[in-house]
Amino acid sequence: MKESLATIIDQLKLGDKKALDTLFYLYNKRIYHFGLSYFHNKEESEEIVQEVFLKLWFNRKSINRDGAFESYIFTIAKNTILNSLKKKIHHKAYQEYRLHVADITSNSTEDDVIYHDFEKLYEIALQVLPKKRKEIFILSRMEGLSYQQIAEKLGISVKTVETQMQLALKHFRGVLKSNTDLIVSASLFFLAAS
The missing domain is CATH 1.10.10.10 (Winged helix-like DNA-binding domain superfamily/Winged helix DNA-binding domain)
Structure with missing residues (x-):
């Protein structure tokens, strides 16, 4: 499996979308459940999966084929989840600002x-x-x-x-x-x- 994974990564780095499909097949369910453990929401977890594989595609040339790919893709997933959570916090803070401060100025x-x-x-x-x-x-x-x-x-x-x-x-x-x-x-x- 390790040898074939290295081959898939080489193909991905060359821009082969079938290689991306193969990696999606191998990892999408695990990333989905990883997202679900943070969001407890099906739609948000599905969005995380899509974003992770988009980032994987756009950053494919920088992937180290000799590195631990699983660690790499789950780092992308973790950072994507944390980013999403930060945005939610900022959005929530802005909404609270509007509720409390905006009412004063109406x-x-x-x-x-x-x-x-x-x-x-x-x-x-x-x-x-x-x-x-x-x-x-x-x-x-x-x-x-x-x-x-x-x-x-x-x-x-x-x-x-x-x-x-x-x-x-x-x-x-x-x-x-x-x-x-x-x-x-x-x-x-x-x-x-x-």
Whole structure:
């Protein structure tokens, strides 16, 4: 099985979708049950399975055929689950903010505008990062990889990952600080209009 798994991984790395189908057949039920142990929800667990195999496909060239593939795919699953849970927490926090704070101003339009302004700022700030720094940031903040895992995945030192993350976070703070006035102005406009 180990030899044939290495062959399947080689085929996957070359872009063979049948190899992806084979891996899906081998691992999808276990990943589904892994997701189910966190979410206790069929639909969310199915989404996790789909996302894991999408990530596997898009990152196929970086798979180490000599490494422990099962450990690799379950690390993707774990990080995908944790990412999903983080998003749920952020969404829940935002909804609670709207319930408690937005009621004071009675202006959900203002909240929506501010929230979307922050989202746009974040996207713009992310897009202008240098390519490698952006990749490191995404692997850390969006895929939930540790600095050590990122260093191994990209073939760089942990110190380089730390430095690039510090620079990325400094960049985001700078963008946020320089655009705070714009967001506050929008907020005041909506308060004055209400």
